Amino acid sequence: MSDRTSEHSAENQSVSASSGNGRRRGLSMLLLSVAIVFATVAGFATWRTGQIHDLASARDEALNVGRERISLLLSYRHTTLDEDLATALGQTTGAFTEEFRTLLDDVVRDTATDRRITTQASVNAAGVVSTKNDEVVLLIFLTQSTTSRNSPDPVVSGSRVDVTMQRVGSTWKIAGLETK
Template sequence: MANPTIRGRGSTSPGRRAMSAAARAAAKRSDRVRPGPGGSAVLDTPHGPAPRRLEAPDDASQARRDENQHVGPVVLAEEVAALLPDRRRRRVRLCAFLAVLLVLGLTALGVLGREYAEGRHTDAARAQAVAAAQKAAPVVLSYDHRSLAKDFAAARGHLTGAFEEEYARTTSKVVGPTAKKYRGVVKASVVAPPNGGAPAASVVSVSPDRAVVLLFVNQVTTSTQVTGSRVDLNRVRMTMTRTSGGWKVSAVDAL
């Protein structure tokens, strides 16, 4: 009778051993997470520490987590808030500096604009004063004993201020009686170059409302006191003043 074959643990066939290993692995995977008491989930960790219960965080732990999460932003906000006064001070200083620059710029612009306007007015005053002096000199410095009233009235139309009053007194008390007595005739003219250039007149000083003009004036005089005619070459300084009626003579000085 044949002896039955006794198989030990080491004699298990390879196929059977592979099936057993696969079954154990599947069982371990299914047992890693299993329901625990109270409906909570229990995590089984093979070859590790005791199973750890996965529970929902309570209110206190959640508050601590929220507080920890907000530590960074709160600190950053406090630092930014601490920097705000310095930034405000820098902004105020910058605004003040810009305001000073603006005021200085506007002041300089106003000064330049005023100087430019005064320069234009001065140039206009120079031309107008010279033209008025050239026109007034022959009238003021001329007269004829046959038409004294007319000549003196025409001259006063070019005068202004105290000089007009002084001229009226002088002509009525001195010039007029002398011209009638000696039959005097005086004809004045501003010297002009032979080639027909501008008359000999120049501006000594000028402002928008006042100018001093120097003229070269020839006076031809005839009277019973002289034989023939006498020619006087005079330098005359006329002070011109702007009035509502234009530029007028306010002073005459013979040089």
């Protein structure tokens, strides 16, 4: 009986060892699965946080640049008209450049020269309407002070404009302008 007891005891130990190994393997697989899920969630959260940061950064950059560019776009002096209109076009990009060039050539250039117009645009307030990766729409409140041969005292007018800013390389330019 002693031999049988020994055999039986050895079988039990072998079964117990197999069961222990199976449990350890199952626990290892569970821990590995949890680690993979955790790493995936952490990676997604990091990516999404980066995206949100990029949009906030784009919004802030476009707002600051837009405030400067809109004043340059809408200001000119009849005495330095060619230079001022070239500066204005330098603030634009895309199809808006040609649209604005047409307006300057067909209306602004002759009128400003004939009437000796000088106009200065100032931004009173600005905010962001919408943000995409490479496009930000701003709402800008402007004051324009205009003098002319017939009106040497400044005529001040206010307006609201939606300004579409588009990323061009590492900077932002005006890709659209709509008065409200």
